[in-house]
Amino acid sequence: MYELSVALKYLTPKRGQLSVSIISLISVLVIALVVWLVVLFFSVTHGLEKSWTQKLIAATAPLRLTPTDAYYHSYYYLSDAHSSASDYSLKSLSEKLASEHTDPYDPLSDGELPTTIPKPDLNNDGSLKDIVKQTHTIAQKLDTQDLTISDFEITISNLVIDNLSQVLYLGSYDSHNDTLLQTLLPISHEDVRNLLINIRQVHQLDPAFMTYLLNEHIIGEGLKKPPQALPKDFFLGEAILLPKNFRKAGVLLGDKGYLTYYAPTLSSIQQQRSPIYVAGFYDPGILPIGSKFAIANRDLVSTIHANHSTDEASFSTGFYMRFHDLEKADDLKAQLVKNLREAGLDKYWRIETYREYEFTKDLLQQLRSERNLWTLLATIIIIVACSNIISMLIILVNDKKIEIGILRAMGASSRSIAIIFGLCGMFLGMIGSILGMFFAYITLQNLQSLVNFIGKAQGFEMFNPIFYGNTLPNQISPSAIIFVVATTTLVSLLAGLVPAIKAGLLKPAAILRSE
């Protein structure tokens, strides 16, 4: 393709074409500057969104199923309270999942059902729909390889550690949740010393065995695999993971305390206490309730939860569905809704992706809106930067008029001439993009030093660690690269179009005769 070699020749700087060379250089530098800015911004915001989403997922899951009012008012749910086979008590989702009987009510041995209980929802074969088990089976069959499903419970309790007393949301620990590992905070020397003192106080053990025991009590950064359950110590109590703000409040690893809740007894409602110790800290990110969201073993959460009314908060129990590719969340939700509808179970469940959770929806939508706004702004900035190419190419066309005439005389078509100048525009855009991306890469590699320097210069931190974490993301975003390369190439090609058409329409005879 000779057009390519001619275009490259035209773009090679020459002493005789100083004006074209200077304008080309300015065009390339302006594009590089814009690309640098866009890639930098998108990489950081993309990284932040990823990190925020990851932290959000660590405390929840990409997809969540929570029972609706229809579930809590169904025969399936309410019949347990009237059946001796269920000890006349309502069951949690995990109990329903483990239950042998779909319909525990026996009209012969149990008392008559109240008239307020709705009619049973039956399958085509006349059997009672097992809402939980059938849903669980349908969810397991979804088309994704790394899917895990676990039921969760969230309850409210009061945490007391020394003089600190704080009402907490308490979520159940899930051993399938490997995302949680990435949000665990490192263990400090002070933490270790505090835990050793506490272990020694309760166990009176020799130092060698204590070191071994110490490792069994820590949930911190660097853990390779989530343990089956959080550690439990006969003397120290149940382990809990606290959000990082507790550490700032002076709580240390190994601190002992208790969770209080109220449980009905035969005579009255009495306060109960469950001993706990702090086994680790995690970063809840931007989760609005994150600063009050602790994680404990399921048994402990269930025990406390059982003493609250189950329909107090709709998100207090349900199924978490975990998978690594978050992009699949919407697809999987659509599949699940369809399959549950076909089975007649969709009315019993509210299905939400992580983007739809009440407490994060607004924040994530705002982040997306800002990104879309920035994409629009970036496109406009790139268009303005690439418009320089038009003036540069018009000068180039005037400079190369004779050559255009000569090439036309040799049989080059006007289309070929247009392609030559179109390619010139495209190359300028590409060179600018490559330079900009290179500068962005270098900047990202040294981003933290730059941020620290600006922070030092202005006297306060440039980015609040509560929102942005201790370090800003410094990975170049592939989507930013794709956006920038596609936009600059397209816009510079379009910018080259006007001069290219002008060049293509030049009359060879007029050019050659004028010389």
Place this chain on the structure above:
Amino acid sequence: MKEENIILKATRLRKTFHSPKKTTVLSGVDLQVKRGESVAITGRSGQGKSTLLYILGTLEDPCSGTIEIDGKTVLTQNRSEIRNQHLAFIFQNFHLLEDYTALENVLMPAKIARRNTSKGSEAFRRGCELLETVGLSERLHYHTKLLSGGEKQRVAIARALCNDPDILFADEPSGNLDKQSAKQIHQLLIDFSKRSNKSVVIVTHDPELAGLCDTRYELSNGSLGIV
């Protein structure tokens, strides 16, 4: 004249310029050029010789009239292809591509024809041979701006012959050269015509060059007459 022997046929060519004032330079010119024929067009300055040459060479549109080259009528759609495959030009100002070497200049028509011009290819070999024929075998890789006027015109001739054209149009080919260089150029053009049975149409003021051609026309008051 047998039709199959005619390589160029121009019929009733008219050309009028409207700016700065209305001037008719061609008023119904007919011309036929046979294969292997060398034609000289002479005339006073401003009579429209170069305009006629550009029109015959498809570089400019006539106001009316038709041109057939090798039996094909020249249309807007096929003009570039006809120019690349059948025609070649030599200009008074040489019109070489300044940023290219002599060999690169010679190979450009082959590149435009999408032929392989890499080292060892047929087009490459022909390019080298042509430069050798015009006596520039030692200047293959010289940038054209480093060559003398005579050498530049010889590169232009080699370039014109690269795609083995049927007709070579020359507009005052020796107008910018000294006597000795001019003589060499005249000889090369006439030799090309005789040896390879190709046609040459030359616009010139030079009676010596016009005398070397098979047919000589004079353009006067928009009409072409045999001298």
